[in-house]
Amino acid sequence: MEERSSASELVSSLRSELNRYSPGGKLPSSRALVQRFGVSPVTVSRAVAQLAAEGLVVTRPGAGAFRAEPRSAVPAPGDTSWQEVSLSGDGGPEVVPRTVDASGVLVTLAAPPSGVIECNGGYLHPSLQPERAMAAALARAGRRPGAWGRPPTDGLDELRAWFAREIGGTVTASDVLITAGGQSALATALRALSPPGAPVLVESPTYPGMLAAARAAGLRPVPVPVDADGVRPDLLEAAFRATGSRVFVCQPLFQNPTGAVLAPERRGQIVRIARDAGAFVVEDDFARRLVHADAGPLPVPLVAHDQDGVVVHVCSLTKVTSPSLRVGALAARGPVLERLRAIQVVDSFFVPRPLQEAALELVGSPAWGRHLRAVAAELAGRRTATTAAVRHHLPELALPLVPSGGGTLWLRLPGPGAGEPALVSAALRAGVAVAPGRPYHCAEPPAGHIRLSFAAVSGPAELAEAVRRLRTACDELFGPPPGPDGSLRA
Structure with a gap:
């Protein structure tokens, strides 16, 4: 994870310096970049590969990396409006809609903005991946x-x-x-x-x-x-x-x-x-x-x-x-x-x-069994910590079932489901991404829900911060929860 962050920082630094080189000009060697930025050769390789994928540099085996030639002007977009008629023109006696709604899938696939904690993901955090x-x-x-x-x-x-x-x-x-x-x-x-x-x-x-x-x-x-x-x-x-x-x-x-x-x-x-x-x-x-x-x-x-x-x-x-x-x-x-x-x-x-x-x-x-055991232990610990944090700091969000597998919690909102989009938006403003419950229903949902992932974050500290940010979002919508004596918490 640290190496990935170093590669991103190196990409930013090199991108900002590209104007120093004329098109076709050679960039410093990998050895020079390693010494200058204090990173590993793997980090340099990843950074140069990212710039090459963006079309900013060209790599030549045995020669090095060079600033790419300027791209030609982008042609004006064509007129694809005819496709609206073609794609919706289903004939025949039994018309079956062919539109594809991928929004519910993209919620868990799209990376959140920088600085936002990813509690909407459906996969293990890189630190848990083998x-x-x-x-x-x-x-x-x-x-x-x-x-x-x-x-x-x-x-x-x-x-x-x-x-x-x-x-x-x-x-x-x-x-x-x-x-x-x-x-x-x-x-x-x-x-x-x-x-x-x-x-x-x-x-x-x-x-x-x-x-x-x-x-x-x-x-x-x-x-x-x-x-x-x-x-x-x-x-x-x-x-x-x-x-x-x-x-x-x-x-x-x-x-x-x-x-x-x-x-x-x-x-x-x-x-x-x-x-x-x-x-x-x-x-x-x-x-x-x-x-x-x-x-x-x-x-x-x-x-x-x-x-x-x-x-x-x-x-x-x-x-x-x-x-x-x-x-x-x-x-x-x-x-x-x-x-x-x-x-x-x-x-x-x-x-x-x-x-x-x-x-x-x-x-x-042999690494396979070790990985499965490590994931099982880590998920159990995260589930326990997240459950305790939700029950203590977010008492208005009901948790009907504590799972014994998987990486998420399914939380029910107070009141009607109309508040669900507002809470998801407020959470994003507070710096935490959660999955809305509506895409999990194929008909009208009985209540509003959110799905909170504890598998997609880096660890206990980030989980605690995610719950704190979600508390901020709930305060914006529902107000602070009552304290043990029934009074409003500060």
Whole structure:
């Protein structure tokens, strides 16, 4: 993290000095920059690469870095207004909207402004990512025989077998397809299981990226409420009867955003209800490797003992490693597996082999187990600290469930949901970014919520500062909370 900051500072310094050099002029050597700025050669390399990516310098192997020639004038933008007519001109008797709303996804992908604490992120902070282990795995992977060749379209056999063992039960390597992360797998499953215009049952609230993928496929998400024990079987059964849907998407383990775990007595019911309806269950097992150290034994995935092919399982390495290690898996049985395979081949051919090889190197190394244990301990500590801080400093924000996995808290606002956008905006002004709750609902939400990430920040000190800033935002909207004796706190 410190090296990244040094690289950013060096980029700023070099950018401000570029006018000293004429176009084509040579910049100081890497050795000179190391000595002058007191940074490492890696930092210099990163800074020069950033300037090259911006088109400000040109690097020549063996010669050095040179100021780039001035860019030619940017041509006037063309007239693309015709696309509005073309993209909305869906003909046919059953019109399915094709607009794609990615706003709920971008909230957790976009970096906040400088100085703003990122409590809206969906990934581990870089300090929690196994950067050294991944770099070593990638280096070893690049030297594997055939590492840069074409992989099997279903994925490397060894990696498919590893995912099958991780899923457990009766799942075998032949049931598994390697995917480019969990989001890609979800999109493939939704397209495979429902035709455009069909209803798809989803948990409420649920992951905005899945809702966006469903709508992009022309599907109509229908909410089924969850409680502290996961989705309610009685409401799921009623939703199948009312809609005729043939797909239900759920996150049985550490549900996003509530953190709920599907209760043991409900697990078999969910699969049975779907089977009776002639429907599939898409099981998004995104957070299994984000379990907290004090969580206790985890339930096996729904797909592990599903012999009838009701469950289509989605999992990924991305959440517990890095946003850029986009390697995941789909597991399914029966004819649906061939449809999933066909869609994936048409969309992307295959997942790049070097990335699959690197994933194999990573999960097969001693560093993998150490990383999982470190993340489990760190997340448990952060959850405990954040929960205590929220309950003490933000008593007006209700916390219905303290999760035992994942990296976020789901907080309910006082009063109607209309105050949610105001609180998100006030928090940003106070210097902390939080995720609004509205994108997690596919229909009118019952109340206002925010999702607060404790996994995306640097550590306890930044978490404490984030809660302090959120308190400032709440004071702006709701006023100070009452003290223990009922009087207003100073």
